[in-house]
Amino acid sequence: TTSSSSSSRLSHHGNGNDAAASFLVNAFSFTTIIRHNASIGRKIYFHHAQHQLLNNHRRIVQQSSSRDDAPSLSSPSILLFSSSSSHSVIETASSSVDEINNIDSHNTNSISTPHPLILPEHIRTIKRGGVAILPNWLPSHLISSMKTDAQTLFESGHFQPDGLTNTAIKSQNFSVKADRQTFRGGGGGSGEEKSSSGWYNASIGNITARLEFANRMDQLRQELSLGLDRPTLFKEEHEEMNTRQRHEITYNWYEPGAKLGRHLDEHHEEMKGPKGWMLPTRRSVTWLVYLNDHWNEDEGGALRCFPRSEAQMDLNGDAAQVGAQDGNLQVGWVNGGADPVFLDCFRPSGMAALYQLVRVSAEEGKESGFERRILSVEDFDVPSMQPIEFAPFLLPEVRDTFTQISTSRLDPRFAGSSSSSPLSSDSIDFDCSDESTILDVLPTAGTLVLFDSVSLPHLVREVTGKRQRIAATGWFHEDSQFVLEI
Numbered sequence: 001t002t003s004s005s006s007s008s009r010l011s012h013h014g015n016g017n018d019a020a021a022s023f024l025v026n027a028f029s030f031t032t033i034i035r036h037n038a039s040i041g042r043k044i045y046f047h048h049a050q051h052q053l054l055n056n057h058r059r060i061v062q063q064s065s066s067r068d069d070a071p072s073l074s075s076p077s078i079l080l081f082s083s084s085s086s087h088s089v090i091e092t093a094s095s096s097v098d099e100i101n102n103i104d105s106h107n108t109n110s111i112s113t114p115h116p117l118i119l120p121e122h123i124r125t126i127k128r129g130g131v132a133i134l135p136n137w138l139p140s141h142l143i144s145s146m147k148t149d150a151q152t153l154f155e156s157g158h159f160q161p162d163g164l165t166n167t168a169i170k171s172q173n174f175s176v177k178a179d180r181q182t183f184r185g186g187g188g189g190s191g192e193e194k195s196s197s198g199w200y201n202a203s204i205g206n207i208t209a210r211l212e213f214a215n216r217m218d219q220l221r222q223e224l225s226l227g228l229d230r231p232t233l234f235k236e237e238h239e240e241m242n243t244r245q246r247h248e249i250t251y252n253w254y255e256p257g258a259k260l261g262r263h264l265d266e267h268h269e270e271m272k273g274p275k276g277w278m279l280p281t282r283r284s285v286t287w288l289v290y291l292n293d294h295w296n297e298d299e300g301g302a303l304r305c306f307p308r309s310e311a312q313m314d315l316n317g318d319a320a321q322v323g324a325q326d327g328n329l330q331v332g333w334v335n336g337g338a339d340p341v342f343l344d345c346f347r348p349s350g351m352a353a354l355y356q357l358v359r360v361s362a363e364e365g366k367e368s369g370f371e372r373r374i375l376s377v378e379d380f381d382v383p384s385m386q387p388i389e390f391a392p393f394l395l396p397e398v399r400d401t402f403t404q405i406s407t408s409r410l411d412p413r414f415a416g417s418s419s420s421s422p423l424s425s426d427s428i429d430f431d432c433s434d435e436s437t438i439l440d441v442l443p444t445a446g447t448l449v450l451f452d453s454v455s456l457p458h459l460v461r462e463v464t465g466k467r468q469r470i471a472a473t474g475w476f477h478e479d480s481q482f483v484l485e486i
């Protein structure tokens with residue numbers, strides 16, 4: 001067990017009201033940066049204005065919970081997990097979400113105090129690595145205007161094949177019929193051209209519907225930022241940037257026969273090769289909103305997720321949020337899936353270590369909280385070549401219980417051009433680890449699905465019916481740990 005916490009790496013200067021509170025980087029980090037960038041100039045961005053953001057969130061929450069017509073924060077659970085390893089199909093409606101939508105539509109003075117779009121139990125599910133499913137979440141007028149919009153855009157040729165990777169399209173013979181297609185906008189780029197293309201391009205399709213939806217998603221993102229305690233998920237001081245560059249927002253289109261192989265939506269920077277540390281943001285929370293009226297189970301096309309079982313989640317209570325801890329992304333699980341394992345590449349040694357969080361009880365002069373338990377034998381350099389395997393670096397006593405989440409076997413998209421041959425989509429469909437639960441979600445109009453982008457493997461089963469499967473899908477970004485600019 002060794003020391004913990006961000007303060008060993010960053011010192012925070014300035015007071016809490018200062019929107020531009022600065023973070024100073026101490027000597028440790030520079031060692032690491034030099035390791036990553038031996039030659040040329042460097043620039044580091046650290047997020048700031050956390051205090052202002054959180055204070056503002058607190059204000060909104062206080063105001064809305066003191067209102068008579070605000071929805072009860074203890075509404076009944078609408079989260080559904082399959083309880084065994086056999087799969088279940090989710091199609092249950094939710095009264096609590098209907099409630100939220102109803103209040104939304106006859107509320108007349110909601111300008112400064114928007115009503116919650118998700119409830120605390122959804123936040124808890126995402127933190128635990130589960131799948132938050134909110135049936136009837138999207139108002140029906142948006143379901144129909146967005147579906148028509150997607151159809152118009154499809155007919156005028158604005159969608160592109162987008163399978164596992166572009167290389168995969170070629171090397172695995174993906175075709176328009178067999179592979180999913182995407183209308184892309186926002187996120188992932190900069191400059192005017194990028195930000196006015198796609199989702200925000202006023203000259204194509206129904207821009208009014210797309211903007212209304214984008215605003216709704218923006219509110220959702222604010223709520224997630226506060227609830228998950230991920231301050232850079234929503235940066236108030238960069239309104240425009242939030243919408244355009246920090247949010248990938250797309251339509252997805254599956255012709256009959258199309259499917260998408262098993263994958264994760266995001267990976268630790270260190271595992272993405274030299275480019276990993278150059279991206280200013282990373283995918284944080286994945287969202288999916290389905291647009292298909294009365295979808296039937298026998299039409300195929302279910303979103304298949306592989307969360308840990310409820311029992312695994314309960315093993316260690318809420319010891320650690322999945323996905324990321326103090327900016328370090330998760331790379332696996334130990335103790336039968338009870339504990340997420342994070343990779344810290346900013347050790348004083350300039351090398352990396354694997355760790356889990358353990359709960360420490362209050363002692364004299366010390367508050368209860370969490371501490372890092374280092375799981376690697378000694379600090380190590382992450383191998384630069386795929387496949388990267390972490391097990392050899394682990395203490396013998398935890399090695400056997402370790403499961404890695406980013407592997408070429410489990411995520412062919414991630415494997416890219418690596419030597420190990422990715423599984424075909426067919427075999428992926430039947431491949432799932434013994435410990436995980438299979439959770440199928442029907443792509444029924446109005447349903448919102450949310451999960452952590454780093455830790456939840458998923459796929460889309462083949463569309464076996466006669467009609468297309470249409471969805472809006474996307475990723476909210478948060479800041480990367482730092483950005484290396486060359």
Ligand SMILES: O=C(O)CCC(=O)C(=O)O
Nearest residue numbers: 252265288303460471473
């Ligand atoms: O369309 C879906 O339901 C999921 C799509 C997906 O997993 C992705 O685009 O990464």
Ligand SMILES: [Fe+2]
Nearest residue numbers: 263264265458
């Ligand atoms: Fe995905």
